[in-house]
Amino acid sequence: MPRLPSQWRLRLLGGVTVSAILGFLLLPALVVTLAAFNSRAILSFPPESWSWRWFVKALAYDDFRAGFRNGLIVTGWASSIALVVGAAFALALDRYEFRFKRALETVLLSPLVVPHFTVGLGFLILAAQLGMARGYGVIVACHVVLVLPFVLRSVYISLRNLDPRLELAAASLGAPPHRVLTTVTLPLLVPGLVSGWLFAAILSFNEFTASLFVTAQRTQTLPVALYNYVREYADPSMAAISVMYIVVTATLLILANVFLGLAKVLNVEHPR
């Protein structure tokens, strides 16, 4: 087989290319991680000696602690509200035919098109008009708008994959609509709901641009606190925060994947 050597070379070239791309994607995370363990008080690379001190400092820093707490409050509310609203809209879009259905779909998915700073600025102006003093309410509302499309998508896709005959079968067996919902529809939607919520939570917790407009010193979330910090200092404690960010998010995603992977198997009707 004369073609073999060139095929082998092609495969090698492919492997190298893929590795290079993966390396390039992971490079920032790698650099930041190494910088976080640098014992010197400057953001430099590569580090000369190793230390945990910046993790200790970051965890003890009041603004970061407050930012983390604020972020949890905002994320918890925003992703939960978005989940309920998004699920309701997804259900309506999936199950009912009505006028302006396409228009509604477009509006609900539009935050993907509108820049985050526009949304933030809009809420800032609105909050000022209403005298809402940039409290948690406006941040939560802002985040709901930003993450809603993702929740909607996620739930909508699970609904599309749900065999309507399962609900008909349940009804034929004597289940009134609310019991069909609680015994068949919702249990089968759990993977979609969980992944939608998780997606929303990660987006909300990381959201910076819009948050910068609508947070105050008292309510600033972690990304905003980080931004304020880096304007004044340049030590590796931010890198330490970044590492913690990456670890927590990755853990959540891995857990979700394990959970959803199992759930997907549960949803297969006829493995043949």
Added chain:
Amino acid sequence: MSIPAEDALSAAAPTPATRANGEESIAVELDGVTKRFGKIAALDDVSLLVRRGELMTLLGPSGCGKTTLLNLVGGFLMPDDGEIAIDGQRVTDVPAYRREIGITFQNYALFPHMNVAANVGYGLRMRRVAKAEIARRVADALALIKLAGLEDRKPRQLSGGQQQRVALARALVIRPKVLLLDEPFSALDRNLRASMQVELKEIQRKLGVTTIFVTHDQSEALSLSDRIAVMAEGRIRQLGSPDEIYRRPIDRFVASFVGDVNVLRARLERIDGAIASVALGAARVKVPSRTLQGATTGSMVDLFVRPEELRPAEPGTAVAADGIVAAQSYQGGHVDLYVDAPEALSGRVLLRVPRHEGMSLWRAGARISIALAVDEAIAFRPA
């Protein structure tokens, strides 16, 4: 909702024995039912009476309205016009969950997040039957469908045939007034299909449950049904026993849809009241005259003859047509011969001959004379 504490699945419906006494009553009644989707009438002014305990098949090509009819009886659709009654009670606007019907779907629609026992017991839990009673009735139902021991399996761990049985048990355990079966065997392979059909028939007879069965498979319909309603374009074309449908089709559509049939050009010789005589070559055959309204003596008509009603002509018998064997198809017990003959509307005649005869005498290319094996058939005016 009262749940009688008798044995699981012993339905209240009368057995076939009581039916035979002339105590016939109607389980399902459709009166002038119309259902439109947009401008298209999926079901057009259909009336149908299903007797208690009988297995009624709705047979027709896809899009004929049979599934729409099933969904209307099940309460998944509401008719635009007409009334539906179950056990003498009007249910036209009663939702599915209060109709007391059992249904199995083509893909079985088992709840993937519940095990077999939970699937079968679902209808009983919705009726708030006591736990011990549910356990007993589920066990009885699983014994009936021969799946005892698989209570804890999830649907995805079952074979297609087992899923089918679970779906049947789930529908039957609530002792439905009517059992609706939507193409229940179409997803099964051929061997399994045949044995499931026999089993379904046995269970249906044992429980005496009124059953409406939807299929597009005419052989399935002929073998299983007490009566068949042949449907086309949103209407019932013919309603009758399998034998009536097969041997006395009311029109060309029913004659061609149910079973294999040869359409042969023949001459109408004379009409004597209800009986007409038709000539095909030297052969003569009697046909009912009602399907030949308006045809004049001497004109050509289309004679419908089943493959088993033809045979190779023996010396001295009247030859209906001459032809050349184009192909033969070995079927095990018999051989199908495809014969090119000008009398056939399609140009080709199908006849069945015994295996030994087919293999030795009627090879492709052989000349063959065909005779009629029956003296009665059915004819229609040319389309």
